[in-house]
Amino acid sequence: MAIAPVKKLAKAAAVPFDREARVSLALSFIIGALVGLVVVAFILLTGRLSARMYPVDSPAWRRVLTPVIGAAFSGYLLYRFFPDARGSGIPQAKFALFINDGYISLRTVCGKFLCCSISLASGIALGREGPSVQIGAGIASDLGRRFGLSKANLRAVLPMGCAAALAAAFNTPIAAVLFSLEEIMGDLHAPVLGSVVISSATSWMVLHLILGDQALFHVPAYHLVDPREFLIYAALGIAGGLGSVVFVKLLLYLRLLFRKLPRATVWVQPAIGGLVVGLMALYRPEVMGVGYDYVERVLGGDLALQTVTMLIVLKIIATATCYSSGNAGGIFGPALFIGAMIGGALGSVAHHMFPAITAGPGAYALVGMGAAFAGIIRTPLTSVLMIFELTRDYTIIVPVMIANLISFAISYRLQRQPIYEALAHQEGVSLPGLREIGEGGFSVSDVARPVGETDETAALEAMRDAGVRTWPVVQDGHLRFMVDAAGIPAEAGDVMYPDQSLSAAIEKMGAAKVDALPVMSRATAGKVIGVVTMPDVLAAFGVTEGHPA
Amino acid sequence: MIPFATPKLVIGIAVTMGAIYSADQFLASLEHRELDAQARHAYSNGVSLLRDGHNAQASEAFRTARSLDRDNVSFQLALADALIRDRQPDSAEDALSGILDKDSNDGQANLMMARAMDEQRRYTSADSFFHRAIYGTWPPNTEGQQINARIELVHWLVARGDQKALLSELILLEPLAASDPRIARELPSLFQQAGATSRAIDAYRRWLQVNPADAEAYAGLGQSEIQSGNFRAARQSFDRAAELKPDNAAWKQSADVALNAMEMDPTPRWLSSQEKLERSTHILALASSMVAACTAAQPEDSQLLQKAQQLIGEKKPAVTNEAAEMRLDFAETIWNTRPVSCNQAPETDQLLSVLMRKISQ
Incomplete structure (x- = not known):
């Protein structure tokens, strides 16, 4: 009988697969826990260091020098020792996933941790979430290799690391899962969903174990005051979309300019970003660092219109310059900051003009965060869930959805290529988009x-x-x-x-x-x-x- | 055992996780300590700013304290207090909603919310929050705060002029007067403001039994006695108050008013018809001259005044109680038609006021 040898062969072939599946399952817990621990350390370290490097009431010279020195130092480290740790971390994680068969070196992980800690602690206007994603993916990759996973399974553990990192960095376990599928994998039906959920949940539990149950932003309970408010939220979607396009185009343009500079200047380029932030900080210290304190204040409706408007412009320029000059840091945090300021400004004007039918500026800042995130990162579903999880406020979710959709549509119309894809293209890399990948079938x-x-x-x-x-x-x-x-x-x-x-x-x-x-x-x-x-x-x-x- | 993992790898991962966990705990405790210290510094800064009347800066300081330690209810209450004083009741309401969402019975938060509602002129809600504060939960060793909340409600009702609700609260407060001198001292005048004159007099007398040297209480009692129409007792009280504090001219003047009222009072039963008629005529003459002196008197008043003059000038009036009553009725009518702005002679005005009140009783 010909069937017996075939069955035997199939059984033999299935053994390593089963083993690897079991290892992957166990790894999803280990990755979640380890990434959670590392990301919590990263958050605490950058937070404590930045509080010492540029305190709120620090003298002007310190606000200028700190980001310049920090960026120059981290720039040298990036140039000399950790060239793969430059930038946000999201395109790098995708690059590792689709081009390098899931390989990220431990050296890159350490470099990302060190350089981002230095640059973020010195006030560089970038975020910590993108780097966390690369750190998480790198830890997952290293563990996968140490556990002897095949290339295919090694690729499968990377999204686990990404989700675990984002769950701990933002305290948003559901959005982290969705982000891993929507942005990193480019496939919402990816078969690794179960493992990604496990690692995200494990990481989130570690975060809670150490830091307790605190939402990233504390927001007063907002609600829709009048149905006519939807029109203003729609206008906010348009403003968020336009703001996103300006930010993305400026960042890409500046990145091209920096790439044209002589190769010998690469190590010193980050200091230019630091200098720009430092000079802005002379006038507005709020522009330094991640700026979540100020996001929280605008969410509470506590910032004046003039300040908020100024911060939109300054943060867009500061983040675009810092990122394009090659500093290590992400754009998630700045995207939320810019969105909150756009929303706060529009909300202040709307509330001043129509006080009877509008909520306070804080509600618009909240919706603006989602709109800018959807416009810049181009992950509308993740954006809605993220705003919900960041604030734990469900009542404002419908305006968030409307503004997100409009912002996404405008951003897509005026800047067809998403930011990470465009950045990868500038590097000569072509990353896949959503639904392009032949997971589960022939490729x-x-x-x-x-x-x-x-x-x-x-x-x-x-x-x-x-x-x-x-x-x-x-x-x-x-x-x-x-x-x-x-x-x-x-x-x-x-x-x-x-x-x-x-x-x-x-x-x-x-x-x-x-x-x-x-x-x-x-x-x-x-x-x-x-x-x-x-x-x-x-x-x-x-x-x-x-x-x- | 994971098939691909060697013991060395598993131990290595466990040690790494343990080390990072320890580092995380150290960093977290460091952060907690630092944030706690910063929050307390901001709070004490806010307290001193609030004490100096810098409400806006104080609210900023409290806001900083709250953002550093969100679980600290004291910071949130201080912020709400500063915001109310800075005339930002909307923001105070937002700040307090967070506390009340977690514990709707929090006495302090409800009291603050009542103040915020009052600032926003949402009086029904304010009244409701005052009551929630009184019957809410308060921190240990702050039993007096509940009583203070009721006293604050009482003063709020006085300001609102809601005598009925005021009297209800005072009746609930009255049993505490025996053990709380502060309440016992304040209660009589509050009863008086609630229109409960007899309760006010009783409360004053109870207080004066224990505190016979309280001149203000004697004066208050005198006022209540005047309100009740007991001019003799009023005069004695004012005299006693003036004795204890001789430099207070107002009390001497009140004593004179009480004496005059006593001498002109047409209501005692023991008065002869003749005397009653004389007193009534005197009251009518005073009321007429008072209204006539008012420049703002209306033309229709002049007819009343002419008729009053006829009654006053009658050579031989019938000495009957009816004649006296007619004069008093006429005096009352003239008095009630006087313009509000008419305020010619305060002493006479005060005298006629107390007499008219007594007559109308």
Whole structure:
């Protein structure tokens, strides 16, 4: 009987899988606990250090010098020892997940912890949540490797680390799970959901064990005063969207400018960000650091309109400069800060003009936080849940949803590429977006044909072999153009990436009316690593020449 | 045992977690201590600012204290207090709502909320919060605070002029007067303000039995006696008050008013008809001259005054109780038609007021 050996083979093949599944399950608890502990230490350390480095009533010279020295020192460390610890941490975590098979070195984790602690403690206007995500992902990656996980399973533990980190950093376990799926994985139906939930919950419990049950922001109970208020919340969505676009475009523009500076200046570039923050802090100390104290104050309606308006402008410039100059730190916190200030300003004006039908400015600051987060980070679902969990106030959730949606739509319309994707592109990396990845089924890499240097003659030959009507011409590893069966060159249109699903390949080929597409490297922009053809895709699904196999 | 894990790896992870946990606990306790110290500093700063009348700065200091230690109810109450004094009852209400959401029976928070409601002119809510404060829970060893809350409610009702509710509260407060001299001292005048003159007189007398040298209490008793129409007793009380504090001219003047009222009082049963008629005519003459002196008197008053002059000038009036009553009725009518702004002679005005009250009784 032929069936017995097949069953035996399948059973044997299943053993390592079961073992790894069990290890992954155990790791989800360990990752959650360890990441929770490390992130709590990170939060406490940066909080205590910043309270000493730039106290509220510190002299002016100290407010200028502290961020400059801190940024210069961390900049040197980043340049000399930890080059992968630069920036936010979210694109880096995604890069590790999709390009590096889930690899983040322990050195990078330590570097991120150290450099972010220094830069955030010295008043650099960046957030701590993005770095926490990379630290969490790095710890998960290191543990996964030490436990001997395969590459596929190593990739699966990274979202656990990300979720655990965000759950501890923001005290938002549900939003952390959603963020891991929506932004990091790019797939809300990812099969790692269970493990991600476990690690997020474990991390959250560790946070509570050490710091107790405190929401990140304490907000008075707000509610919708009048149905006409929805119009003002919609206007806030528009303002939040526009503010997000300005912030993202400025950050990307400045990042390009800094990238054009000579390579020898890389180590000193962060100090420019520090200098900008320091000079602003001469006038407005509120611009320094994460600024959650001031977010809380505007949420309570305690900041004057003039201050709030000024802080919108200053924080956008400060954060964009700090980030683009290469400091270590994230944009989650600044996004919430900017949103709260936009909401506070609009709410103050609205409440002044229509006191009878509007809530206080604090309610608008709360909704503004969500709107800016949705516009900048582009994770509308996470944003709604995050605002709910950050404030534990359910009553304002409908205005938050409306403003988020409008802000997201405006941001998408005026700045098509999300910020992390655009930053990755600047680095020459192509990160996948939502629903692009072929998790759980065949992916392009399973059927792609490898290609090397290909001139037009070789392309025509390869075309005949593969039974297709178009083929890429590759020179120095890069895509030059496509040629058809008649040898006529055509502009390269759509491309595929190895991790994308075959259904995405079929969709793209159908839309472009071609039967082959080049497969590009995500790690190196423009580099061709293969070709995916319609016959190969159909064969993978068991269909050949129009007949089921 | 995890199949892929070696004992060394498991021990390594456990040791690392233990070390980080210890570091976290150390950092957390350090943060807690520092934030606690900062909060207390901000609080004491706010207390001194509030004492100096810098309400806005005090509320900022208390706000800082509260943001550093959110579980401390004292900081929240101090913030609410400063906000009320700084005329920001809306913000105070927000601050207090947080406490009352957690414990709706908190006596102090309810009392503050009553003040915030009063500032916002939401009097029904204020009244309700006052009562919640009185019957709410207070911290240990602060039993007097509940009584203070009721006394504050009493003063609030006095200011609002709600005599009925005031009397209800005073009746509840009265049993405490025996053990609380402060209440016993204040109660009589409060009864008087509630319109309960006889209760006021009783309360004054009880107080004076224990404190016979209290000149103000004698004066208060005199006022109550005048209100009750007992001019003789009033005069004795004012005399006693003036004896104890001879430099108080107002009491001497009140004693004179009481004496005059006693001499002009047409109501005693023992008065002969002749004397009653004379006193009535005198009262009518006083009332007429008082109203006539008012520049703001209306034309219709002049007819009344003419008729009054006829009655006053009658050569041989019938010496009957009816004649006296007619004069008193006329005097009352003239008195009641006097313009509010008319305030020619305070002593006469005061005298006629007490007499008219007695007559109307």
